[in-house]
Amino acid sequence: MILDVIMAGFGGQGVMLMGQLLTYAGMVDNKQVSWMPAYGPEMRGGTANCTVIVSDAPVGSPVVSEPKAVIAMNLPSLDKFEPLVKPGGVLIYNSSLIHRAPTRTDVRLIAIPANEIAAELGNTRVANMVMLGALLAATEAVSTSAVEAALKKALPAHRQDLLPLNLEAIARGRELVK
Template sequence: MTEQLIIAGFGGQGVLLIGQLLAYSGMLMEKEVSWLPSYGPEMRGGSANCHVVISDEAVGSPKVEEATVVIAMNYPSMKLFERSLVPGGLLLYNSSLIEEKPSRSDIRAIAVPCNDIAKEVGNARTANMAMLGAFIGATGMFTEDVLVEALRHKLGASKEKFIPVNRAAIAAGMTAAKAFE
């Protein structure tokens, strides 16, 4: 098993964090993982993306060319990376910000209203967590608990108070992904 993921959006949407939490969760599942950020002259509002590989064997190329999963948090990202998906690959797109439909019909596409979910759970900054929830809902690659453990590690003890709202966003994202299909 080798999952190759591209996660993209605009700076400030937490796309690098989505990638880190996926990689960290993979590590907790005893997989081999890599996380490679784009580190050009990015800024808030500019584009940001990262590549994550989760595999049973030692990770070869950390750069993803043929993605099995693309997570697009905004329209330019969907437009740019949809074509990187292998046939049958999974596209998760943030339908709160993307009105357009994916152009490919040979992929599995799931619309996730990330920003709407985030508002519903009471913290607009949890849109990326909603997307992570949708990812595990759609793939079953790991459980909500593994993801929360990864998040806990990333946030550190001082941010424990933010765990419940993030967990709520993850749960709502899972439900949204399952309901879509």
């Protein structure tokens, strides 16, 4: 097991796509991967979330009750998933929208003002990429080139011009994790 992560936020924050990018990148790196969405009415309004596993061995359970990492894009997601992070794991939260500090003391806490950074870059929709960048820096789960390949694949042909913006957002997220 290299990484298991739960990514969560409001529907529309790009949580599912963020997870798919990580999954695809893992596949490009020749790892075993799985992506599992929480599907159903949860997607509208409440928290949407997905679980991604990147592993050297074939993925057994795609369901994870104690993930090594959690990305929380909003407060309900932090409330729901903060208690689950494996001790010694990493909790990355969107401090643009979450105004309480996490209470865990046994995990690495990383605050990322993802919406502000995305706004500085000129497109608030890349907040998810900023968070992904932070995760990549904190976990080294997949290679940068694999993420780039995944992005190229994820963007439709007429949207390839958004590639530099997304890569920049990932880079900004990375910089915030030392």
